[in-house]
């Protein structure tokens with residue numbers, strides 16, 4: 218599987234490579250970033266590597282997945298954004314997480330918007346969902362900006378979350 222590279226005005230979305238482990242592990246070790254992801258725990262460097270390998274393997278199995286996001290102007294690793302649908306997930310999720318230096322620039326929305334466009338063009342999903350812990354206001358704002366709306370409350374792996382959804386037809 219060759220992971221496609223996408224472009225937006227300010228960002229490159231590309232497949233993960235092993236050299237990303239340094240900035241990726243830093244993100245996964247940051248409690249403020251991890252607070253609302255999964256069980257809310259930070260990850261060791263070893264577990265971050267396993268997570269990175271999973272994100273690459275997800276593409277092989279599903280033919281879609283998460284991209285590493287790079288800032289065009291600096292070439293720096295910004296975070297991970299893209300599609301996620303592991304076994305047992307309630308739908309194809311569009312997800313976002315950025316290193317803190319890149320918050321407040323509109324990058325998550327820009328990359329998520331491109332991911333949604335690619336997702337509707339390249340998967341048969343009727344809707345793209347996002348699972349967001351209700352206290353995660355910044356993430357809910359990204360969800361709203363890409364056109365998702367609240368669908369229902371859900372408990373996923375023991376964590377209470379809200380399911381936001383965007384239907385294929387509403388994207389035109």
Ligand SMILES: CC(C)(COP(=O)(O)OP(=O)(O)OC[C@H]1O[C@@H](n2cnc3c(N)ncnc32)[C@H](O)[C@@H]1OP(=O)(O)O)[C@@H](O)C(=O)NCCC(=O)NCCS
Pocket residue numbers: 249250251253254313314315316319320321322323324325326327348349350353355356358359
């Ligand atoms: C969720 C997360 C990605 C949101 O990041 P964010 O920077 O708030 O979102 P965006 O990248 O879309 O940026 C929007 C902000 O940039 C501002 N901005 C500045 N310049 C901008 C520009 N040129 N274009 C658009 N927005 C711009 C917007 O006004 C907005 O700020 P505001 O929220 O104060 O109004 C980030 O908080 C994060 O990584 N959190 C940890 C991981 C996480 O919780 N992920 C989600 C799990 S469900």
